[in-house]
Amino acid sequence: MKKILYISALMFVFSATQIAAQTNTSLTYSMGFGMGDLGDFISKASFRGATLDFRKMAQPNVGVGFSLGWNTFYEAKDYATYTVETQSLSGKQYRYSNHIPMLISFDYYLKPGEKVSPFFGLGTGVMYTRRNTDMNLYTFQQEAWNFSLQPQIGVQFNNSITSATTIMLKYYYGLKAGDLDEPQSYLSLNVGFVFRQP
């Protein structure tokens, strides 16, 4: 934990002091696939999400910056009975889980400047999670600020020196926090555009 904080702090300093010429901003549509506790709560994939990734190129093949995302998972459950100790409640449940990761990230580009440029990276920071379970006229809300890690791999298809299209696979893992008893994790598949400032 301490180590990760040191690395995050170093990244911050690194990104602030390096004044490189180029920036790399991607805006992507994000599809989410819940895993672990989130996957148990909502088994359906999320098709509602977006991610903004900003990187300043510290070196031609190293980008440092931040990642801001949002994914909403939703599932309408069939009529069922839920029992806790002596109490039972039957009805339809509507389940929502919103995730907003806010991360400091770095990427390493294997073939920078080439037409097809694969990369991998890691982000770390916090993820705000809000889980709502709606039943009858009531909603049961749980919130958490999860300390998060997010490895990713992707490819950029360069159209020109200033633009590219991209596809990324990100894995979000938020440690147990707040009202939620389990870590929150999901995979996201992102597609979108990259804008560059040369």
Next chain:
Amino acid sequence: MNRIFKLFTVATLTGLVFGGCYPGGADYTSDYDAVYTDFNDTFNFKAFNTYAMPDQIVVDIEITNDGDTIPEYMKSIYSDPILAQIAENMANYGWTRVDISDNPDLLLSPAGQSSTTYYYSYWYDWWYGGYYPGWGWYYPPYYTVSSYTTGSLIMTIADPNLDSPINRSPMEWVGVVNGVLTNSANITRALNGIDQAYTQSPYLKIN
């Protein structure tokens, strides 16, 4: 031009993703139907076999300036099938319905709730005073009362022979069919909810 294209793309994506498709929820009123039950797990229902139940359902009371209470009853075209459904479920679980004068083991009180903000204990004090003179009961602190909404059908079971310093018996079972008694004349949802309340309360079965 490039800048306009970027702005356009960002605006379009943002609009599509954030604005257009936040997930919905219930489509029909019946999607909100919920049935809640709770019971005292130290109470042995199998030690009893008779119960009494009123033949009317109170939906509201009016309190006059001098403190008298005037009950409002559910019309019998609605209350009769509801009471019959409760009686049928009790019979299926092995219970025998007897008259209040025949010294029943337990008392079953059905009530309809026309207002969410009603003061329950006052209401039930009256209810028991009217129908079961000399008896009263109370909600133990672990029962959730606040989540009953307008139009709920509430069924309670209490043992009138259990005494307490406050002259009231604790409630041993509660079944709430939430929000099904509406302006609609159709009470099918209420009847289905009664069945569900018994289905999810197998501990009431004594046969």
